[in-house]
Amino acid sequence: MLLIYNIGINLYFCAIYVASFFNKKAKLWLTGRNNIAYKKFEKxxxxHFASLGEFEQGRSLLEHVRKHQPETxxxxxxxxxxGYEIRKNTPLADAVYYLPLDTAANARAFIEVINPSVAVFTKYEYWYHYFNQLHKKQVPLYVISxxxxxxxVFFKWYGGLHRRMLGFVTYFFVQDTASKELLQAVGVSNVEVSGDTRFDRVWANAQHPTELPLIDxxxxxxxxxxxxSTWPEDEALVAALVKDYADWKFIxxxxxxxxxxxxxxxxxxxLNSVIRYSRIADNQLSLNNYQTLIIDNIGMLSSLYQYADVAFIGGGFGVGIHNTLEAAAFGLPVIFGPKYDKFKEAKDLISIKGGYCINDxxxxxxxxxxITEDIQRYNTVCQVVRDYVKENTGATKTIADHIHL
Structure with a gap:
């Protein structure tokens, strides 16, 4: 099975190499891993984060370490x-890198250079050679959220290699009881239901959001x-609302x-009802003349929600919805497409009547x-959603206390 895994890793690299000739993300993935001078650390x-979403998910623990162990x-x-291109200069880290391809040689070399005393992987990403090397060097490895x-694959008859990866993990902090039971069914007992660290992150943001005067x-x-976080399929649907709600503003x-x-x-x-955020400063007309604003930058969304009354979260007509919790932390009813089955929080929001799945x-x-025509119902929904987020905070402290970070 390890041979098949190694072949798969190399085939993936070849596919990225070919794609890099016409795909910007593939080219960044490839060039970002070439000729890197890694900084040597004594400890x-x-x-590790798969992407930007996982970074935001684990950010509260990262901030905790930076605050309570500034020498680390x-x-x-x-x-x-x-993830890398947006957070490569984050002040929360002393070094930010692309993870080298998961080969035995890369794992040995990279871990030798950064010399971790502890490793934390967030939500996804199970890499055999990195996990194996950490295990060999007796470096504690934690999976959070x-x-x-x-x-x-962990729970399939052919998932032996992946179940071996689970055995390299020192401790799992999982989001729900179902995850704990699945792990226990394959002999993994070093697991605790701690919840999702994203709740801590989004709740903290909602208490002290960045003010955006132009949005106000x-x-x-x-x-x-x-x-x-919309895609074209989402945008076509929401655009149809604009004419029907002429007295509303849209972002x-x-x-x-x-x-x-x-x-x-x-x-x-x-026509003539929309303006881009980047061009507001150059526009001499009042913003009152525009019904729709397009945010053409990255990084504002989590603060935008403080001004909203209803939120639509994109991705539900593609591979899966994006972050519903950023909006929910402000007590917003959230609407999304049908691809939400992999997201516990979306299911929870639907069950408490604070989230709504639509198909067309x-x-x-x-x-x-x-949602909007009955003000009493609207206010009740907002309160239920806000309470749901608040009641699910605390995962960061649970994890930090357990692993002494």
Whole structure:
């Protein structure tokens, strides 16, 4: 099985190499791993994140270590360019790198250089050679905010190698009881239901959000609908609301902000009703003349939600929805597409009637009407959603206390 795994890793590298000739992300993935001069550490704490979402998920623990152990050297690695390119200069780390490809030689060399005394992996990402090397060197390895499903390879008859990886982990901190039971069923007992560290992160952000005066000026006491982390399928649906809710303001924060993507979004919206955030400073007209604002930068979304009345979270018509909790922390009803089955928080929000799954334009319009037309019901939903987030905080402290970070 290890031979097949190694062949798969090398085939993946070849696929990325070919894709790099025409795909920007693939090129960044490849070039970001070439000719890197890694800094030598006498000792470090290593945090690995698959991408930006996992970074935000584990950020509260990262901040805890930086605050309570300021002398600790922190190394952060990312697998994906969408994490590395945005957080490569984070002050929370002493070094930020792309994770080298998971080969035995790379694992030995990288771990030798950063010399971790502890390693923390967030939610996803199980790399055999890195886990094996940490185990050989007796470096404690923790998986935080882990979540497991019965369909994963760990629980299949052919998943022996992946179950061996689980044995290299010192302790699992998982989001729910179902994950704990799945691990116990394959002989993993070093597991605790601690919850999801994202709740701590989004709740802290909601208590002290960054003020955005231009957004407040744009809203100007109107109701505001925010569509966050959207893809074209999401945008086509939400754009249909704009004409129906002429007295509302709308903000789109697309997941991808390339010029071609922004141009296609603008084409969906009523002529002369939309302005891009980057061009507000150059615009001499009052923001009151615009109904729709497009955020064409990365990093504002978590603070935008403080001004919203309803939120639509993108990704539900693709591989899966994006972060619903950033909006929920502000007590917002959240709407999303059907691909949410891998996200516990989305299921929870639906169960408490604070989250709403829609499949098409008529369902979206009916849902928005249902949420907003009864003010008492709307206020109740907002309170239920806010309470749900607050009640699920505390995972960061549980983990930090257990592993003495």
């Amino acid at each position: 470090s704490t290593w945090f 050297k922190i190394v952060v690695t990312f697998f994906s360019p969408s 882990g979540i497991f499903r019965s369909g994963q 000026q744009f809203k100007n006491d109107h109701k505001l609908f925010i569509a966050g 789109f924060a697309p997941h991808e902000i390339g010029e071609e993507k922004i141009a296609k979004l603008i084409d969906l919206l009523p 334009e008529p369902e979206l319009k009916a849902t928005v009407a249902y």
